Amino acid sequence: MAYRTFVIPRTIMSGPGALEGLSTVQGRRVLIVTDPGIRALGLVERVEKIVKKNGAETAAYDKVEHDPSRETVWSVFALAQSFKPDLIIGLGGGSPMDAGKAAWVLYEHPDLAERSFQDFIREVPRRELRKKARYVAIATTSGTGSEVTSAAVITNHDITPPVKAGFGSRQMVPDVAIVDPELTVSMPPGVTANTGLDAMVNASECYVLISPSDMVDPLALWSARTIQEWLPRAVDNGEDLTARDKMHLASMQAGIAFSNGRLGLVNAAAHEIGATFGIPHGLANAFMLCPVFAFLYPAYHNRLSGLASHLGVKGPDDTTRVNNFLNALDRFKERVGIPRAMKDSGLDEQSFMAKVDRISEVYVERLERIPVVKELTAAERRSRGIPASSDDMKQLFIHAWNGTRAMLE
Structure with a gap:
């Protein structure tokens, strides 16, 4: 070992x-x-x-x-x-x-x-x-x-x-x-929500992507659960010092978790749309979260189901539980004032459609420079939650734009 x-x-x-x-x-x-x-x-x-x-x-x-x-x-x-x-x-x-x-x-x-x-x-x-x-x-x-x-x-x-x-x-x-x-306490509600979702994504994505870890899992899960409970209070009342303290600790714990674990496609895709369209990273993460988790489901259904259960989401099987979880995430975003779809954020649709092909291509071109990824077939990539083509990436960005996601399989 x-x-x-x-x-x-x-x-x-x-x-x-x-x-x-x-x-x-x-x-x-x-x-x-x-x-x-x-x-x-x-x-x-x-x-x-x-x-x-x-x-x-x-x-x-x-x-x-x-x-x-x-x-x-x-x-x-x-x-x-x-x-x-x-x-x-x-x-x-x-x-x-x-x-x-x-x-x-x-x-x-x-x-x-x-x-x-x-x-x-x-x-x-x-x-x-x-x-x-x-x-x-x-x-x-x-x-x-x-x-x-x-x-x-x-x-x-x-x-x-x-x-x-x-x-x-x-x-x-x-x-x-x-x-x-x-x-x-001076953060306005919008910034509180955007940054809070950033921390939620960091904790959740880290938990989903890593192998079970006695050191990292407790930090990631505590962070996600704490954000679920306290972010709405911090958004509703910025002077609530208890809520602010809980959120500050949750953000820190998520940082420790992913710094000793890893992040992946949610954050990477958010960096693409953030750099291209000037979207704050937390907001970009919020848009990419559900489309990417749906894409990752075949490769990471056990971890996604475990995360859902820890956050109190029920279902008779993994598919139902994770689907309910993604619906709950969409409702949570709306509860703290974050639109479900990127198209509702004020971004110009013509600008998005003019650039989505290129950012999809650039992302996959960078993947091709990673030797261990380059050696994988398209089927092997998808089985590991890795986009196999620019079309895969484009579909994720389009889902984020529309506030939709792929059906779980």
Whole structure:
């Protein structure tokens, strides 16, 4: 039996008031990576005040956009090169935390800044970190779980269609994660719902795709069940600190689960439509969830049925139970204000139809570069829940557009 490795941040500070725990983290020169919204909320100043109590000097990059670009990461790196921090803080949702992680890698290894984006991604797992700086992640949304994961997602706009590239290494797990629900109460209902569905997808997809794991399964299942119970309350009343705390913990637990397990087609397909159409990742995940789970049913019916049972969905057999589960997921999305169909999100149909063929082709072209996938026949791919052709992918995107899914077989 092969041994297992389980990686989490060295320190996790959670609960109301956890931000004050930042005062125990030593740093003489602190670089804060964040976005304009977090700056406007005054959180940058709060963080600066805490670290300055220990005599630290600070600098801040506050221009991280939604779905950070390669250019943004290189800009953060340039600031780091001039400021020379010994502590980098990613403050915000997944975008600032991911941009901070990627820039941290460049800061530790400036030679990578001269490489192509693809070479940079390939080289990341080979590089050690922490010779210049440590990394602290402070989450202000309950969705990506980036504060505890070994990964980052950066968008490359140098190619068409744009590609959201996920990459990482165990070295990239933050040294400290701060999970303070008080930082999330300002999220409006729509953002709360989108990010909450992101966490739900992360927990659910991780559970479905991995082999049974005594370490990962409990985290994924607890996260999914907690989101099922508490996300509606957080959406209905953003000041409900108990609901915010539960959601923040659930997002973190989902992050730990998939960082030590894996994600798959739901998230990958969501990255495609997110990069191409500018859809927030949590919302894109919500659109892709049911179409992809229906596609995965032949290969993963036992795990899908187990997830359904854990979430209280009944049925006399796997097919009925999973079908009821997918219906329940659609109702859950609508309960928190997320449309069932992508076409109801305000996206232009003509734009979608003009691009769906190309993004389907590009996705399958990337699959073909994976040796173990390339060797499989079409039937073998589908039996393992892998799209066998661009038509397979297109059908998934069309289902997401219409809010439909394939019949379970």
